[in-house]
Amino acid sequence: DTAVSQTPKYLVTQMGNDKSIKCEQNLGHDTMYWYKQDSKKFLKIMFSYNNKELIINETVPNRFSPKSPDKAHLNLHINSLELGDSAVYFCASSQDGTNSGANVLTFGAGSRLTVL
Amino acid sequence: GQNIDQPTEMTATEGAIVQINCTYQTSGFNGLFWYQQHAGEAPTFLSYNVLDGLEEKGRFSSFLSRSKGYSYLLLKELQMKDSASYLCAVRDSDYQLIWGAGTKLIIKP
Numbered sequence: 001d002t003a004v005s006q007t008p009k010y011l012v013t014q015m016g017n018d019k020s021i022k023c024e025q026n027l028g029h030d031t032m033y034w035y036k037q038d039s040k041k042f043l044k045i046m047f048s049y050n051n052k053e054l055i056i057n058e059t060v061p062n063r064f065s066p067k068s069p070d071k072a073h074l075n076l077h078i079n080s081l082e083l084g085d086s087a088v089y090f091c092a093s094s095q096d097g098t099n100s101g102a103n104v105l106t107f108g109a110g111s112r113l114t115v116l
Numbered sequence: 117g118q119n120i121d122q123p124t125e126m127t128a129t130e131g132a133i134v135q136i137n138c139t140y141q142t143s144g145f146n147g148l149f150w151y152q153q154h155a156g157e158a159p160t161f162l163s164y165n166v167l168d169g170l171e172e173k174g175r176f177s178s179f180l181s182r183s184k185g186y187s188y189l190l191l192k193e194l195q196m197k198d199s200a201s202y203l204c205a206v207r208d209s210d211y212q213l214i215w216g217a218g219t220k221l222i223i224k225p
Binding site: 042105 | 147149151156157158159160161164201203205212213215216217218
Protein backbone atom coordinates (compact mmCIF):
# COMPACT_ATOMS: atom_id res chain seq x y z
CA ASP A 1 0.00 0.00 0.00
CA THR A 2 1.44 3.33 -1.08
CA ALA A 3 1.26 5.83 1.77
CA VAL A 4 1.26 8.98 -0.37
CA SER A 5 0.39 8.49 -4.02
CA GLN A 6 0.36 11.12 -6.72
CA THR A 7 -0.59 10.98 -10.39
CA PRO A 8 0.57 11.35 -13.02
CA LYS A 9 4.23 10.51 -12.53
CA TYR A 10 5.15 12.23 -15.78
CA LEU A 11 3.34 15.06 -17.51
CA VAL A 12 4.43 16.69 -20.76
CA THR A 13 2.34 19.58 -22.02
CA GLN A 14 2.38 22.77 -24.03
CA MET A 15 2.73 26.29 -22.72
CA GLY A 16 -0.58 27.90 -21.93
CA ASN A 17 -2.35 24.66 -21.05
CA ASP A 18 -4.07 23.92 -17.76
CA LYS A 19 -3.18 20.75 -15.89
CA SER A 20 -3.79 19.01 -12.58
CA ILE A 21 -1.78 16.69 -10.38
CA LYS A 22 -3.63 14.53 -7.91
CA CYS A 23 -2.45 13.41 -4.48
CA GLU A 24 -3.90 11.00 -1.99
CA GLN A 25 -2.61 9.81 1.38
CA ASN A 26 -3.83 6.81 3.35
CA LEU A 27 -1.90 7.55 6.52
CA GLY A 28 -4.69 9.39 8.28
CA HIS A 29 -2.51 12.49 8.44
CA ASP A 30 -4.08 15.86 9.07
CA THR A 31 -1.79 18.05 7.00
CA MET A 32 -0.81 17.84 3.34
CA TYR A 33 1.70 19.82 1.33
CA TRP A 34 2.85 20.56 -2.19
CA TYR A 35 6.53 21.10 -2.85
CA LYS A 36 8.35 22.08 -6.01
CA GLN A 37 11.85 20.72 -6.66
CA ASP A 38 13.64 22.62 -9.38
CA SER A 39 16.64 21.66 -11.46
CA LYS A 40 18.98 22.76 -8.68
CA LYS A 41 17.27 20.27 -6.38
CA PHE A 42 15.98 22.80 -3.87
CA LEU A 43 12.69 21.79 -2.32
CA LYS A 44 10.38 24.78 -2.01
CA ILE A 45 7.10 24.70 -0.15
CA MET A 46 4.15 25.83 -2.21
CA PHE A 47 1.19 25.09 0.02
CA SER A 48 0.36 23.41 3.26
CA TYR A 49 -3.21 22.54 4.11
CA ASN A 50 -5.19 20.94 6.86
CA ASN A 51 -8.88 21.01 7.59
CA LYS A 52 -8.58 24.39 9.17
CA GLU A 53 -6.02 26.35 7.34
CA LEU A 54 -4.48 26.83 3.92
CA ILE A 55 -1.06 28.38 4.02
CA ILE A 56 0.20 29.72 0.74
CA ASN A 57 3.79 30.55 0.03
CA GLU A 58 3.50 34.13 -1.14
CA THR A 59 6.03 33.55 -3.90
CA VAL A 60 3.77 31.03 -5.64
CA PRO A 61 1.96 32.53 -8.64
CA ASN A 62 -1.81 32.52 -8.38
CA ARG A 63 -1.88 30.30 -11.46
CA PHE A 64 -1.28 27.52 -8.96
CA SER A 65 -4.17 26.51 -6.75
CA PRO A 66 -4.63 23.62 -4.34
CA LYS A 67 -7.96 21.89 -4.03
CA SER A 68 -8.82 19.51 -1.23
CA PRO A 69 -12.06 17.55 -1.57
CA ASP A 70 -11.35 15.82 1.77
CA LYS A 71 -8.65 15.26 4.34
CA ALA A 72 -6.99 12.50 2.34
CA HIS A 73 -6.67 14.40 -0.93
CA LEU A 74 -4.88 17.54 -2.02
CA ASN A 75 -4.79 18.21 -5.74
CA LEU A 76 -2.74 20.84 -7.52
CA HIS A 77 -4.20 22.80 -10.41
CA ILE A 78 -1.99 24.85 -12.66
CA ASN A 79 -3.40 27.33 -15.16
CA SER A 80 -1.66 28.87 -18.16
CA LEU A 81 1.48 26.78 -17.82
CA GLU A 82 4.82 28.47 -18.43
CA LEU A 83 8.24 27.07 -19.30
CA GLY A 84 9.50 27.90 -15.82
CA ASP A 85 6.90 25.62 -14.29
CA SER A 86 8.90 22.61 -15.46
CA ALA A 87 10.00 20.81 -12.30
CA VAL A 88 9.23 17.84 -10.11
CA TYR A 89 6.25 18.41 -7.86
CA PHE A 90 6.08 16.45 -4.62
CA CYS A 91 3.05 15.92 -2.49
CA ALA A 92 3.67 15.21 1.20
CA SER A 93 1.75 14.70 4.39
CA SER A 94 2.44 14.86 8.11
CA GLN A 95 0.66 13.67 11.22
CA ASP A 96 -0.60 17.09 12.10
CA GLY A 97 0.07 20.72 11.55
CA THR A 98 1.42 21.36 14.98
CA ASN A 99 4.94 22.42 15.39
CA SER A 100 5.84 20.11 18.20
CA GLY A 101 8.19 17.22 17.83
CA ALA A 102 9.55 15.96 14.58
CA ASN A 103 6.35 16.20 12.52
CA VAL A 104 8.00 14.05 9.87
CA LEU A 105 6.97 14.49 6.26
CA THR A 106 6.05 11.49 4.13
CA PHE A 107 6.49 12.29 0.45
CA GLY A 108 4.86 10.95 -2.67
CA ALA A 109 7.02 9.70 -5.52
CA GLY A 110 6.85 12.99 -7.39
CA SER A 111 5.32 14.20 -10.63
CA ARG A 112 7.74 15.42 -13.27
CA LEU A 113 6.16 18.24 -15.25
CA THR A 114 7.72 19.29 -18.54
CA VAL A 115 6.33 22.34 -20.27
CA LEU A 116 7.26 22.69 -23.95
CA GLY B 117 18.17 35.82 4.32
CA GLN B 118 17.94 32.21 5.28
CA ASN B 119 20.51 29.79 4.03
CA ILE B 120 21.41 26.12 4.26
CA ASP B 121 24.82 25.06 2.98
CA GLN B 122 25.89 21.55 2.14
CA PRO B 123 28.57 20.20 -0.17
CA THR B 124 27.20 19.52 -3.62
CA GLU B 125 28.79 16.13 -4.04
CA MET B 126 30.91 13.64 -2.11
CA THR B 127 32.48 10.33 -3.01
CA ALA B 128 33.24 7.49 -0.62
CA THR B 129 34.20 3.82 -0.73
CA GLU B 130 31.98 0.91 0.12
CA GLY B 131 32.53 -0.14 3.74
CA ALA B 132 33.99 3.20 4.76
CA ILE B 133 32.61 6.09 6.81
CA VAL B 134 31.50 9.45 5.44
CA GLN B 135 30.44 12.66 7.14
CA ILE B 136 28.12 15.09 5.37
CA ASN B 137 28.13 18.58 6.83
CA CYS B 138 25.35 21.13 6.93
CA THR B 139 25.61 24.73 8.12
CA TYR B 140 22.63 26.99 8.46
CA GLN B 141 21.70 30.61 9.00
CA THR B 142 18.01 30.89 9.71
CA SER B 143 15.64 33.18 11.54
CA GLY B 144 15.29 31.05 14.63
CA PHE B 145 15.63 27.32 15.06
CA ASN B 146 13.06 24.66 15.84
CA GLY B 147 14.74 21.49 14.73
CA LEU B 148 16.95 20.08 12.00
CA PHE B 149 16.11 17.19 9.70
CA TRP B 150 18.03 14.89 7.40
CA TYR B 151 16.26 13.21 4.50
CA GLN B 152 17.59 10.72 1.96
CA GLN B 153 16.55 10.99 -1.68
CA HIS B 154 17.46 8.35 -4.25
CA ALA B 155 17.54 9.55 -7.83
CA GLY B 156 14.04 9.91 -9.23
CA GLU B 157 12.42 9.03 -5.94
CA ALA B 158 10.82 10.75 -2.98
CA PRO B 159 12.79 12.07 -0.02
CA THR B 160 12.54 9.80 3.02
CA PHE B 161 13.09 10.80 6.63
CA LEU B 162 16.37 9.83 8.28
CA SER B 163 16.81 11.85 11.46
CA TYR B 164 15.69 14.77 13.58
CA ASN B 165 17.77 16.85 16.01
CA VAL B 166 16.45 19.62 18.19
CA LEU B 167 18.95 19.49 21.05
CA ASP B 168 22.73 19.59 20.83
CA GLY B 169 24.48 16.29 20.57
CA LEU B 170 24.53 13.07 18.66
CA GLU B 171 21.51 10.98 17.67
CA GLU B 172 22.40 7.45 16.61
CA LYS B 173 20.17 5.24 14.52
CA GLY B 174 21.84 2.11 13.24
CA ARG B 175 24.51 2.91 10.67
CA PHE B 176 23.41 6.55 10.54
CA SER B 177 24.08 9.22 13.16
CA SER B 178 23.28 12.92 13.16
CA PHE B 179 24.95 15.61 15.21
CA LEU B 180 23.80 19.12 16.04
CA SER B 181 25.48 22.19 17.47
CA ARG B 182 22.97 25.03 17.68
CA SER B 183 25.55 27.58 18.82
CA LYS B 184 27.59 26.92 15.68
CA GLY B 185 24.64 26.53 13.32
CA TYR B 186 26.09 23.20 12.30
CA SER B 187 25.03 19.62 11.81
CA TYR B 188 26.51 16.54 10.25
CA LEU B 189 25.18 13.20 9.09
CA LEU B 190 27.56 10.30 9.66
CA LEU B 191 27.15 7.16 7.61
CA LYS B 192 29.09 4.07 8.67
CA GLU B 193 29.79 0.79 6.89
CA LEU B 194 28.76 2.31 3.60
CA GLN B 195 26.78 0.19 1.20
CA MET B 196 26.17 0.73 -2.49
CA LYS B 197 22.51 1.41 -1.74
CA ASP B 198 23.56 4.49 0.26
CA SER B 199 24.29 6.26 -3.02
CA ALA B 200 21.72 9.04 -2.90
CA SER B 201 21.27 12.71 -2.17
CA TYR B 202 21.11 13.74 1.47
CA LEU B 203 18.98 16.78 2.25
CA CYS B 204 19.41 18.95 5.32
CA ALA B 205 16.39 21.01 6.39
CA VAL B 206 15.91 23.44 9.25
CA ARG B 207 12.63 24.51 10.81
CA ASP B 208 12.78 28.23 11.49
CA SER B 209 11.07 30.46 14.05
CA ASP B 210 7.89 30.46 11.93
CA TYR B 211 8.06 26.66 11.87
CA GLN B 212 8.72 26.71 8.15
CA LEU B 213 11.12 24.11 6.73
CA ILE B 214 14.09 25.59 4.92
CA TRP B 215 15.81 23.05 2.68
CA GLY B 216 19.37 22.74 1.49
CA ALA B 217 20.06 21.68 -2.09
CA GLY B 218 21.30 18.31 -0.92
CA THR B 219 24.61 16.46 -1.08
CA LYS B 220 24.91 13.83 -3.75
CA LEU B 221 26.82 10.89 -2.27
CA ILE B 222 28.53 8.52 -4.67
CA ILE B 223 29.66 5.16 -3.31
CA LYS B 224 32.41 3.33 -5.16
CA PRO B 225 33.23 -0.35 -4.77
